[in-house]
Amino acid sequence: MLRSDRFNKADRVIRIGFWANAVLMVLKLAAGHYGHSDAVFADGVESACDFIAIGMTLIALKVGRKPYDSDHPYGHGKVESLSAIFVxxxxxxxxGWILYGAATIMLEGRYATPALVAVLAAAGTIVAKEALYRYSMKVGGSLGSPALLAIAKDHRKDAITSVATLVGVGGAYFGIRIMDPIAAALTSLFIFHIGYHTFRISAHELMDGQPEQSLLDAITQIARSVEGVDQVHEIRARHSGQYLIVDLKLEMPPEMTVKRSHDIATEVKRRIFEHFSNVGDVMIHINPSDEPHEDLIRL
Structure with a gap:
């Protein structure tokens, strides 16, 4: 996949989510206020936070697509993980805000009876947000973009929030008014979990954590399949936004010429690029096979 195609797909997902959140934010704030539902109004405030988060992601994607330069020889992709941390x-x-609001309402005992418009707003949000989640996960997964995957999880968080909101506002609409703040409080627990999960993955990528072992095994198999490669001595990889940077140590016959070993390494790199569109660079070190060698490292 061409670099420009990857970025265009990412842009499309973010723009759709950005404007969908803007519309939902206005609708839920209005429905919560005029429909007398604290849960729906809190849902609207949550959408306002998402609106800000997606705006930050748009900026991150714009910065992250800049090509490498002398100050950033590995590119600017890490800004996507930073954006995911922010999200x-x-x-x-x-x-936290939703939990505080729900607790305050229950402590004060000021329960309102929601109007039908609040119930409809919660139901509509579930459908819209689940659709956005599935679309964003599909594209984000195919691109390997931490920023898009974080936004997708944020959409799923909104869908879960709205399910609880619908139960609460629906129960309050039919007379059990305490269900509105209870639903908001329970929803906050789901939100905390999603936030923690997103933070943990993004922090792992910022600290150059290894990707999935299955991916490393697949890259290893491709390198081994190239004629002239006796063994893959070591493989490491790290995320840089939508791309992976791979480090390979290959063992080759010691009598091989420099030119021949260079040609083989180039072929290994070419095949990896052909099979994995999300690999941005492959750095290869060559060791003589069947001879003891020591890898110098200070980490």
């Missing part, structure tokens, strides 16, 4: 903090802060 996770927004998610957690939103959960």
């Amino acid at each position: 996770s903090l927004v998610i957690a802060a939103t959960g």
Whole structure:
């Protein structure tokens, strides 16, 4: 996949989510206010937080697509993981805000009876957010973009929130008014969990954590299949936004010429690029096979 195609797909997902959140934010804030539902109004405030988070992601994607330069020889992709960290903090802060509001309502005992418009707003949000989640996960997964995957999880968080909101506002609409703040409080627990999960994955990528072992095994198999490669001595990889940077140590016959070993390494790199569109670079070190060698490292 061409670099420009990857970025265009990412842009499309973010723009759709950005404007969908803007519309939902206005609708839920209005429905919560005029429909007398604290849960739906809190849901609207949550959408406002998402609106800000997605705006930050748009900026991150724009910065992350800049090509490598002398100051950033590995590119600018890490800014996507930084953006995902920010989104996770927004998610957690939103959960705290909702929990505080629900607790305050229950302590004060000021329960209102919601109007039908609040119930409909919660139901409509579930459908819209679940659709956005599935679309964003599909594209984000195919691109391997941490920013898009974080936004997708944020959409799923909204869908879960709205399910609880619908139960609460529906129960309150039919007379059990305490269900509205209870639903909001329970929803906050789901929100905290999603925020933590997003933060943990993004922090792992920022600290150059290894990707899935199955991916490393697949890259190893491709390298081994190239004629002239005796063994893959070591493989490491790290995320840089939508791309992976791979480090390979290959063992080759010691009598092989420099030119021949260079040609083989180039073929290994070419095949990896052909099979994995999300690999941004492959750095290869060659060791003589069947001879003891020591890898110098200070980490």
